Amino acid sequence: MSDAVEAPAYPVDQVNRVKRLHERARYDHETVHRILDSAALCHVSYVIDGQPYCTPTLFWREGTRLYWHGSSASRMLRNLSDGEPACLTVAHLDSLVMARCGFNHSADYRAVMCFGQARLVTDPEEKVRALTMMVDRFFPNRTAGLRQSTTQEIKATAVVWMEIERASAKIRAKGVGDDEEDYALPIYAERLPVRTVLGEPEPCPRLVAGVERGADLDAYRPGRLLEEALREAHAEAYR
Amino acid sequence: MSDAVEAPAYPVDQVNRVKRLHERARYDHETVHRILDSAALCHVSYVIDGQPYCTPTLFWREGTRLYWHGSSASRMLRNLSDGEPACLTVAHLDSLVMARCGFNHSADYRAVMCFGQARLVTDPEEKVRALTMMVDRFFPNRTAGLRQSTTQEIKATAVVWMEIERASAKIRAKGVGDDEEDYALPIYAERLPVRTVLGEPEPCPRLVAGVERGADLDAYRPGRLLEEALREAHAEAYR
Numbered sequence: 001m002s003d004a005v006e007a008p009a010y011p012v013d014q015v016n017r018v019k020r021l022h023e024r025a026r027y028d029h030e031t032v033h034r035i036l037d038s039a040a041l042c043h044v045s046y047v048i049d050g051q052p053y054c055t056p057t058l059f060w061r062e063g064t065r066l067y068w069h070g071s072s073a074s075r076m077l078r079n080l081s082d083g084e085p086a087c088l089t090v091a092h093l094d095s096l097v098m099a100r101c102g103f104n105h106s107a108d109y110r111a112v113m114c115f116g117q118a119r120l121v122t123d124p125e126e127k128v129r130a131l132t133m134m135v136d137r138f139f140p141n142r143t144a145g146l147r148q149s150t151t152q153e154i155k156a157t158a159v160v161w162m163e164i165e166r167a168s169a170k171i172r173a174k175g176v177g178d179d180e181e182d183y184a185l186p187i188y189a190e191r192l193p194v195r196t197v198l199g200e201p202e203p204c205p206r207l208v209a210g211v212e213r214g215a216d217l218d219a220y221r222p223g224r225l226l227e228e229a230l231r232e233a234h235a236e237a238y239r
Numbered sequence: 240m241s242d243a244v245e246a247p248a249y250p251v252d253q254v255n256r257v258k259r260l261h262e263r264a265r266y267d268h269e270t271v272h273r274i275l276d277s278a279a280l281c282h283v284s285y286v287i288d289g290q291p292y293c294t295p296t297l298f299w300r301e302g303t304r305l306y307w308h309g310s311s312a313s314r315m316l317r318n319l320s321d322g323e324p325a326c327l328t329v330a331h332l333d334s335l336v337m338a339r340c341g342f343n344h345s346a347d348y349r350a351v352m353c354f355g356q357a358r359l360v361t362d363p364e365e366k367v368r369a370l371t372m373m374v375d376r377f378f379p380n381r382t383a384g385l386r387q388s389t390t391q392e393i394k395a396t397a398v399v400w401m402e403i404e405r406a407s408a409k410i411r412a413k414g415v416g417d418d419e420e421d422y423a424l425p426i427y428a429e430r431l432p433v434r435t436v437l438g439e440p441e442p443c444p445r446l447v448a449g450v451e452r453g454a455d456l457d458a459y460r461p462g463r464l465l466e467e468a469l470r471e472a473h474a475e476a477y478r
Contacts, residue, residue, distance in 0.1 A: 015290060040346070041332045045284035045293035051254060052291055054284035056330030056350050091295035093280045093435075096459075101385050102374045103392040107279070111295050135341050146340050147421055153342040176443040182386055186447045193438030194465055196332075204415040204428040211425050220335075226433055 015115055016166035026169040029064070035112040035169055036061045036090055037234040038227035040138065044068060045087040046118065059088065060137040062238065066114060067121075067130055069159045086118040086162055092227065096192045097175060100182040108172050108191065115166040121159040130159045133237065140236040141216065196226045254354055255405040265408040268303070274351040274408055275300045275329055276473040277466035279377065283307060284326040285357065298327065299376040301477065303403045305353060306360075306369055308396055325357040325401055331466065335431045336414060339421040347430065351408040353401070360398040369398045372476065379475040380455065435465045 009028040010016070018025035026032070036042075042059040045052055059068035066088055091111040099105050121127045131154065132143045175191035200222045201213060219229045247268040249255070257264035265271070275281075281298040284291055298307035305327055333347040360366045370393065371382045414430035439461045440452060458468045458475075 040335065041330060041348075043282040043284075043293050043295075043328055043330070045282075045291035045326075047286050047289065047291050050286065051324050051354070052284035052286050052326045054282050054293055054326040054328035054352060056282075056328060056348070058346060085290050087284075087291045087293040089282055089293035089295060091280060091282070095438075096279065096377060098378060098381070099385075101392070102370055102382055102388050103396065105374050107297060109280075109295070113293060115290070131341055135344050138335060139337060142337070143341055146338075146426060147424055149341050153340070157342065175441065176445075178443075178445075183445045184447065185386055186450050187385060188446065188450050188452055189443040190452065191441040191443075192459055193441065194435060195438050196433060196435045199334075199432030199434050202414065202430040202432065204417075204430075206415075206417075206422045207427065208423065208425045211427050213427055213429065217427075220431055 010164060010167040012168070013166065016113065016168040018168050018170055021170075021172075024170045024172055026171065027167065031169045031171075032112050032114070032164075032167045033061060034231070035092065035110050036066070036114075037231050038092060038110075039090045040226070040230055042066075042068065042088050042090045044118075045089070046084055058134075060133065060234070062133065064164045066116075066162045066164060067134070067159060069131075069134055069157055083117040083119045086116065088114045088116075088162065092196075093194050094173065095175065095194055097177075098188070098190050098192065099176055100178045100185050100187040100189050104176075104178050104182075106172065106177070108175065110169070110171045110173075112167060112169040114162070114164045116162040116164055118160050118162045121161055127154065127159055130161070131157060134159070137237045138230070138233055139217065140233055198222055198224050198226055198229065249403060249406040251407070252405065255352065255407040257407050257409055260409075260411075263409045263411055265410065266406065270408045270410075271351050271353070271403075271406045272300060273470070274331065274349050275305070275353075276470050277331060277349075278329045279465070279469055281305075281307065281327050281329045283357075284328070285323055297373075299372065299473070301372065305355075305401045305403060306373070306398060308370075308373055308398045322356040322358045325355065327353045327355075327401065331435075332433050333412065334414065334433055336416075337427070337429050337431065338415055339417045339424050339426040339428050343415075343417050343421075345411065345416070347411050347414065349408070349410050349412075351406060353403045354405040355401040355403055357399050357401045360400055363393075366393065366398055369400070370396060373398070376476045377469070377472055378456065379472055437461055437463050437465055437468060 007028045044055050057068045094108040097106040135143045176189045219232045248266045283294050296307045330350040336345040338344050360369050374382045415428045458471050
């Protein structure tokens, strides 16, 4: 019976079908969401007067919906409010790969491209909720202990949401992959791993006496992979 | 006299002028190029039938020109060959910033957006030269010791170039920045650094006996910041 049940996946059509090296492609929710939840930073593409823009920004996922934010005055947000087509991409570089010929030089990576219509969050209650999750997705329950947002602050922050209509993930994780006959050549080849890690926390120099880092931030410990801490925080925030 | 000499900079107009938090903006070549040369991965935005795409890819800079590559069959490259408007963006996430209110939560980062017309490299000699630099920009002089590229391999790899017509860099590096009255609140705040570092090299398990990692790869040593090694390699490759 379990064989007949397909895992939830995003629909595939000409917009998101991976054409190049399609054996690396995945469309299932689990793969796509894991790559998204492992990142704090995404790049959003949108078009203004025929000119493409690629803007880096913090973002987060809620189910099959993506959220990101910015100033209400920004170029991107003024243009996305009416439901403009957008593409939100996340990429993790996992290694540089040195091969025995130029053609096989490569990189290991995990990337996902999400397509949909970006829209401003306009409902006031939903906006306050989204602004809470913008913090709590990274630091679960943190907002409850913060100075409350003012009306002016809420007004100055725009939140954009996009239902993921299509998505494709692409993963390369094979390290050195040379042509069979090239392995006999006396040429050095390696996979050079790349990792994004947390450094030593730098407490604000103006902390009130006695205020210390809480145990709720233990997931963000020095030397840990950023992506591990982010996935853990996401799972906790949306438990 | 020296006061009168302006550093080279990219022109600013409505396409690339930073609107939001413009005090973080830079347009000079030195700042823009340093952010670019510190990265291996970029995101390229382009438009097909009104749909924006955001594709992550390896890239490199030569003067005021950017290069990236992909398969001749890929969606992006088939559409960029005629000189299509594109935006190539690089972003380095340097920290997550926890503040005393939601609004001042932020991140430290260095980002650059480059605008221009993307075109295929069509001249055969220039293409071979570019394919060499695609490897040597990361690993100076490496191509000289590799198995030579075949005609088929050169044909299968498309190289795209784009003259940077406009560019803007945006840098945030201030850590915690709370409203003055909020510093008196008993709330924990910190700057949490994020670093992308090199791991332990993984030599190909099928190396010919006696073939070892050369001293030319010493710049890529475990624990080092990826961006440092990349800047050093770039400077060496274009010395």
